[in-house]
Amino acid sequence: MKARHKRFALIAAGLALLVIAAVLITKSFRSNLVFFFTPTQVENGEAPKTGNFRIGGMVEAGSLKRLPDGLRVQFKVTDTAKTMQVEYKGILPDLFKEGKGVVAEGELNKDGLFVANQVLAKHDENYMPPEAAAALEAAKANKAKLATDGDSK
Amino acid sequence: MEKKISINWFKYASPKTFYPLAGKIIPWCAIGAAILIAYGLYIGLIIAPTDFQQGEGYRIIFVHVPAAWFSMFLYLIMAFYAAMGLVFNAKLSYMMATAIAPTGAMFTFVALVTGSLWGKPMWGAWWVWDARLTSELILLFLYVGYFSLQAAIDDKNRADKASAVLALVGAINVPIIYFSVKWWNTLHQGSSVSLTKAPAMAAIMLQGMMVMAIGFWLYSVAVILMRVRCEILERDSKLKMF
Amino acid sequence: MHWNSISEFLAMGGYGFYVWGSFAVTFLSMTIELWLINQRRKSVTRTLEQ
Structure with a gap:
């Protein structure tokens, strides 16, 4: 085995260990790093x-x-x-x-x-001008209205 | 021993050939960065419309998000060069990693400060210990750790290796930052732009952010190459003293 | 063009401090970085010339 290959293998092994460690840490974090409860x-x-x-x-x-x-x-x-x-x-x-x-x-x-x-x-991750938001809101209301109209028929 | 390798793409792995090449790339990146950042500012501050929720306050996004992206992206590139350095024992790779760290740290700092300036009016707090903010703060510590380790060890060879290992270990933090808003309940909202879904932003806002991001990218390339040139000269001058 | 007047532009809908503060911090940091590299380059060239 050439020195470079050996080094490469060592690094790969080290990285694999790190990934495992990280997975374990995140797993335990998952329950502790809650910012809020629903x-x-x-x-x-x-x-x-x-x-x-x-x-x-x-x-x-x-x-x-x-x-x-x-x-x-x-x-x-x-x-x-x-x-x-x-x-x-x-x-x-x-x-x-x-x-x-x-x-x-x-x-x-x-x-x-x-x-x-x-x-x-x-807040959520949506960004748009007020007119667009209003149009979206109107479209949603319209759709809801259509749906209820459909139900009553 | 390294000199014997004469495959073509290793040519630029030698500091001697890389130095003038970097010198040629720098002005183009600098000009591109200046133009794109100016254009990004024009879109972001002058022509982009107001936001339906956050009013004019949302304009912080045009610096906050690109800075946050590059704080993470530059770390990954730094870790990549660190790994290349360890595998091939290539001096230039180590120098690249060393040159990237300060710029990455700068963008992390900018992301944290602009985020704080954004959080106060919108969320109602300068800082909260949620997973996104905490992991981004850890990123800053990793960058700082990287260059303090470089400075702490006198033997350049060992300093390079030790800090490269730290860079690699820390790389795991990057996906944690990125996915923190999905994995945990955070105050920070989810991503507006991602590879898996359509962007949750009006087209012109997205355009401004993207232009700014490419501007930041060219800026990063320019300053990192400038720094790596200093690094090459410094290490060279130290060799001559012995 | 989104703005009607300079004062409206500067006020940023009441978020002036936060918006301008953010842009100032960003570009100040980048300028300082460039300045530091320039200083470093000067000092290296000085040592090399000796």
């Missing part, structure tokens, strides 16, 4: 029972309301399967909107209300 995961008891954690999902349409004290807001976070009631006191980020993604950090109180101390907006 309401379903919380329901299933996968989130910590006490202390701070983050929940994520969509702000349910029509659920955002400001409490009479004018400081606190309440809204529902949903992953379409399960829903959680969240209360927050502070400034909401610019992209916080009903029907859009949100990540809230805080803890559950004994009534099952999630009291958040930080609310972050999670």
